[in-house]
Amino acid sequence: xxxxxxxxxxxxxxxxxxxxxxxxxxxxxxxxxxxxxxxxxxxxxxxxxxxxxxxxxxxxxxxxxxxxxxxxxxxxxxxxxxxxxxxxxxxxxxxxxxxxxxxxxxxxxxxxxxxxxxxxxxxxxxxxxxxxxxxxxxxxxxxxxxxxxxxxxxxxxx
Numbered sequence: 001x002x003x004x005x006x007x008x009x010x011x012x013x014x015x016x017x018x019x020x021x022x023x024x025x026x027x028x029x030x031x032x033x034x035x036x037x038x039x040x041x042x043x044x045x046x047x048x049x050x051x052x053x054x055x056x057x058x059x060x061x062x063x064x065x066x067x068x069x070x071x072x073x074x075x076x077x078x079x080x081x082x083x084x085x086x087x088x089x090x091x092x093x094x095x096x097x098x099x100x101x102x103x104x105x106x107x108x109x110x111x112x113x114x115x116x117x118x119x120x121x122x123x124x125x126x127x128x129x130x131x132x133x134x135x136x137x138x139x140x141x142x143x144x145x146x147x148x149x150x151x152x153x154x155x156x157x158x
Contacts, residue, residue, distance in 0.1 A: 031149030
């Protein structure tokens with residue numbers, strides 16, 4: 001598995017992975033990434049933002065297995081947000097999420113003091129991963145949260 005920055009040719013694959021993942025757990029609802037307006041053009045969206053990037057994991061045939069992004073959240077306090085970590089079902093359980101997270105957190109350390117993320121308690125495997133990687137569970141979202149359907153919030157000092 002190889003991790004690289006997302007290219008425009010990866011947009012459709014990542015949109016499908018994200019939507020399928022959310023549909024599979026009943027989170028294809030307003031207040032989730034499912035309805036983010038930039039979902040079909042992630043490569044362009046992340047490229048336009050300063051202090052942001054999106055990476056995809058691809059197999060030997062360049063098939064997209066999953067992706068993750070880092071975007072600015074609270075510029076004043078140098079907090080970024082881990083965004084849209086999703087892996088296609090056929091690639092789950094192979095360490096793809098860990099590799100994506102390592103890349104994203106490496107980038108975050110170079111640009112920010114802390115990394116925030118919002119998720120759902122329904123995503124128990126993801127929640128365990130965040131805890132193992134040193135994210136602390138918060139009691140409520142940070143100010144400025146846009147995904148109102150999420151019910152688990154984490155912060156990691158970098």
